[in-house]
Structures are given as C-alpha cells and as structure tokens.
Amino acid sequence: MKAIIIEDEKPAARRLKRLLEEMNVDVSTMLHSVGESLEWFHNNEHPDLIFLDIQLSDGLSFEIFDAIEVKSAIIFTTAYDEYALQAFKLNSIDYLLKPIDEDDLEKAIKKYRDFKPEKEQISVDFEDIKKLLSNPIEREYKKRFTARVGQHIKIINADEVESFYSENKGTYAATIDGRSYLLDTTLENLEGELSPQLFFRVSRKFYVNINHINDIISYTNSRLKIKLNRFNDQEIIVSRERVKDFKLWLE
Known part of the structure; x- marks a missing residue:
C-alpha cells in the first residue's frame, strides 16, 4: 500500500x-x-x-x-x-x-x-x-499542563512555557519563572497538542516558544543556536535539517 x-x-x-x-x-x-x-x-x-x-x-x-x-x-x-x-x-x-x-x-x-x-x-x-464545513471551527490546542511538585499539582499555562525538552527519559517544561517541571508525557505526544504558531520543534530534544526567544546565533555546520529569556541549563541548537523550516516558522 x-x-x-x-x-x-x-x-x-x-x-x-x-x-x-x-x-x-x-x-x-x-x-x-x-x-x-x-x-x-x-x-x-x-x-x-x-x-x-x-x-x-x-x-x-x-x-x-x-x-x-x-x-x-x-x-x-x-x-x-x-x-x-x-x-x-x-x-x-x-x-x-x-x-x-x-x-x-x-x-x-x-x-x-x-x-x-x-x-x-x-x-x-x-x-x-x-x-x-461552511462554518469552520478554530483548531483547539492544549492551553495548560500539570506537573506534580511534592504533594501539590501545579498548573502551567502553555504561554508561560519557554521550552519543552527531554532529559534522562523525562519531559520537562521550562517556564518563565526560571524553573523546569517534570511532565507526565513525551515530546512525541506533544506534537499534536502544541500550537504551531507558538511552538517549534528545533531538534529531537527541544520545542521552543517564539515569544520567549531572546537571541538567535549562527552556529557550526549551518546550524543555529537559540537563547531563551530564562532557560540556560542546556544549549538549544536548531538541527541542520530543520533550519529552513525554522526560518519559515519565524516569519
């Protein structure tokens, strides 16, 4: 087939x-x-x-x-x-x-x-x-996420997330308060849940939020390096095969 x-x-x-x-x-x-x-x-x-x-x-x-x-x-x-x-x-x-x-x-x-x-x-x-379909509806994307913090459940609004990233088999939301929260999901599952107007998957490890990009820098091997407003725990590199789509997304 x-x-x-x-x-x-x-x-x-x-x-x-x-x-x-x-x-x-x-x-x-x-x-x-x-x-x-x-x-x-x-x-x-x-x-x-x-x-x-x-x-x-x-x-x-x-x-x-x-x-x-x-x-x-x-x-x-x-x-x-x-x-x-x-x-x-x-x-x-x-x-x-x-x-x-x-x-x-x-x-x-x-x-x-x-x-x-x-x-x-x-x-x-x-x-x-x-x-x-003469009266189309707007596509709905996920607007909030939850993370367990001790005995508490924290609500995280999508527009407060600078980046979603994976580390040591966990998926995290890095937020505007400079903290990262472990989520009960995977980056793959997020693909259909995040608004493509806000989020772009720059590599296998990272999604970034366009509203929280502080700087974009030319990097080795035709790649790009992204700096976010608060998150600086790891380097965020746009993989070479995604640079073209990333530039189109920015526009």
Whole structure:
C-alpha cells in the first residue's frame, strides 16, 4: 500500500508518517500546500491512499480535487467537529480527529485494507462536504499542563512555557519563572497538542516558544543556536535539517 500525507502542520505530518510506517504503510511523500499538491499530482502516479487535512496554508484541500480527478482513497485528518463529519463516512474510507489517536489510525488502516477499493470505484463528493464545513471551527490546542511538585499539582499555562525538552527519559517544561517541571508525557505526544504558531520543534530534544526567544546565533555546520529569556541549563541548537523550516516558522 502506497500512501501520501497532505498536511500543512509539519510536526503533525512527521508524527503521522512515523505512526503509519510502524503499521507497514509506505508513505512516499508529504505535501504541505494546495500548490505543492497540485504540482505533485500532475507529475506522479496517484497513491492508493491519501491522508488529507482540510485547511492548508494556502487554501482548502478541496481545491486540489477541483483541478484533478481523484484516483485515490481518502482518510481525512481534521480538527472539525464530529457532528459535521458524519457525512465523511459516506464519502471516504474514514476520518480522524486531531490530535490523531494511534488506535483510531490503526482501525482506519484496517478498514481500508478490508475494503480495498478499486481506484475506478472511488467517488468523493467534495461539494457536499464543503457545504457541511461552511462554518469552520478554530483548531483547539492544549492551553495548560500539570506537573506534580511534592504533594501539590501545579498548573502551567502553555504561554508561560519557554521550552519543552527531554532529559534522562523525562519531559520537562521550562517556564518563565526560571524553573523546569517534570511532565507526565513525551515530546512525541506533544506534537499534536502544541500550537504551531507558538511552538517549534528545533531538534529531537527541544520545542521552543517564539515569544520567549531572546537571541538567535549562527552556529557550526549551518546550524543555529537559540537563547531563551530564562532557560540556560542546556544549549538549544536548531538541527541542520530543520533550519529552513525554522526560518519559515519565524516569519
């Protein structure tokens, strides 16, 4: 089975790709915009399965299929509410609400494999779906976290976190008060929970909050070094493969 992912939130796309590959799904391509997707479809054989986000950075993904004939099965990946998505079951293999649950993803893959649609038989009525989504909802991201401090539970607001980082198999939130709090989660689990407008994963070990970056410095091997307002326990280095995306994120 060959699949592609069309998703403008790159951390979410990378997480989905990793989960799919663990389920023996061959993800050949990740696309992030309407324009990029149109060019790809015009120049490549269509995959068996598309994991499709609805709202992309340069428009709705339906615009892709206004311009080309759909030759692939579709599993929608979206933040739209479940009530509006009931019609998706009639027009696609399945839909997955963000942040995507691993068990739900596995069930959707099984559903596709059991169904095994012929490409000529696939028909998605995008007009009906667009009508249902005429009043889109805002994507909700996690606004607060909790950490145990002795016998107490501390509430940490997301906008007070300078950085999320991993150390010695633990995941920590470094906050504006200059302290780090151990969280009951992982950086991987945070991928679908953090607002991409605020947080960017600069390396395997660090997410940074754009509102708390104090300085960005050129570093060795085409990398960048970040200084935050309070956190200085470790060096924060933007890995070379993420420098380009990081610069785009800053803008």
